[in-house]
Amino acid sequence: MIERLAELVNADAALVRRGRFLTTDFLVEVGDEPYLVSVQDGRIASVTRGDSRDRPWRFAIRASAEAWREFWQHMPRAGYHDLFALTRFGRARIEGDLLPLMANLRYVKEVLETPRRMARRT
Amino acid sequence: MAARTEPIIGRYVHLTLGGRPCRVYFEEAGKGIPLLCLHTAGSDGRQFRHLMNDPAVTDHFRVIAFDLPWHGKSTPPVGWENEEYRLTTAAYVEAVMTFSRALDLDRPVVMGCSMGGRIVLQLAFEHARELGGVIGLEAADHQTPWYDTEWLHRPDVHGGEVCAALVSGLVGAPAPDEYRWETLWGYMQSGPGVFKGDLYFYRADSDFRDRVGRIDTRACPVHLLTGSYDFSCTPEDTLRTAAKIKGAEAAVMEGLGHFPMSEDPARFRDYLLPVLDKVRGARA
Numbered sequence: 001m002i003e004r005l006a007e008l009v010n011a012d013a014a015l016v017r018r019g020r021f022l023t024t025d026f027l028v029e030v031g032d033e034p035y036l037v038s039v040q041d042g043r044i045a046s047v048t049r050g051d052s053r054d055r056p057w058r059f060a061i062r063a064s065a066e067a068w069r070e071f072w073q074h075m076p077r078a079g080y081h082d083l084f085a086l087t088r089f090g091r092a093r094i095e096g097d098l099l100p101l102m103a104n105l106r107y108v109k110e111v112l113e114t115p116r117r118m119a120r121r122t
Numbered sequence: 123m124a125a126r127t128e129p130i131i132g133r134y135v136h137l138t139l140g141g142r143p144c145r146v147y148f149e150e151a152g153k154g155i156p157l158l159c160l161h162t163a164g165s166d167g168r169q170f171r172h173l174m175n176d177p178a179v180t181d182h183f184r185v186i187a188f189d190l191p192w193h194g195k196s197t198p199p200v201g202w203e204n205e206e207y208r209l210t211t212a213a214y215v216e217a218v219m220t221f222s223r224a225l226d227l228d229r230p231v232v233m234g235c236s237m238g239g240r241i242v243l244q245l246a247f248e249h250a251r252e253l254g255g256v257i258g259l260e261a262a263d264h265q266t267p268w269y270d271t272e273w274l275h276r277p278d279v280h281g282g283e284v285c286a287a288l289v290s291g292l293v294g295a296p297a298p299d300e301y302r303w304e305t306l307w308g309y310m311q312s313g314p315g316v317f318k319g320d321l322y323f324y325r326a327d328s329d330f331r332d333r334v335g336r337i338d339t340r341a342c343p344v345h346l347l348t349g350s351y352d353f354s355c356t357p358e359d360t361l362r363t364a365a366k367i368k369g370a371e372a373a374v375m376e377g378l379g380h381f382p383m384s385e386d387p388a389r390f391r392d393y394l395l396p397v398l399d400k401v402r403g404a405r406a
Binding site: 075076077078079081082083084085087088089098099102103105106109 | 268269273278279280283284286287288290291292294295296350351353354
């Protein structure tokens, strides 16, 4: 799912426009697998597996593979339907510098929700 | 006039709150038992527009919603530009009771959502004999905070955008897009620091765990309704609260979130109308 993020986001002109003031790198951890998401002016420039000191990130969102699987359902069940629902119930953690996240919160939340569109098609 | 108009009428009433003159906006529709509606933190009375357009409600109830000072079309009191707005339990109770008395409402049923759901518990505790009952939507006597309110009002984060983005997930997943976004628009329109100031009441000045057990539901019936998708005031928070209030009735609304009346009015009325029937039956 997360590997498709660039394709899903970059095809959505309204979403890219919402993120046009954001250029940053953030980490999404799916279980034990970290993915570095590189955002350039609202477009997803790359999603690469792995986390290394050579490629710093501003903030990280970490959750189990199971939590993300539920989060990415077309109609997620209660408690798995929102980033803060995940954190509220201890199913996700947010770390690092929260300013770019909070200043672009709608954008980042919607980016993370784009894989739900794949679920709709299947 | 050929165009469709709604039966809602809006007016302004002048009240003295906290010793200061306040110009308070309210809307109403319908005739019958006064149903006084209290909006959520950081929003305004427009959240109740669907109830005011529903004859199943307005045939029996006079539905009234006012915007708290600082909210919606109610102006902040003179001098606001140098103050930090902070709602307190005392100020909130004063606002509701002063408004109700100003309009000569006879034992109104007070229905509030979220922070409005919190304050109705205090109203039932403190003013039971003046009220005809309370309906708490997404209501609990206390709940655990889930984010830092400092993000809500600072120059490097847009307040309207962040308020809406923080609460967006509190809308139930099945809610129709039209009403999901209208609900969030209300949050985007709130004045700087107003949502944060409301949350001062909600988080720091309204732990009612010590008193809800003393609410007399024979004098003031208590109904609590909470959406299954609400992770701020969870169904467990509400059911725990209801269990402490002898005679209180509580239900979980499947598929709804934290803003039932505005996010998914069709689904909400299925849960609300039976409660309103009980209210009428008890009143008859």
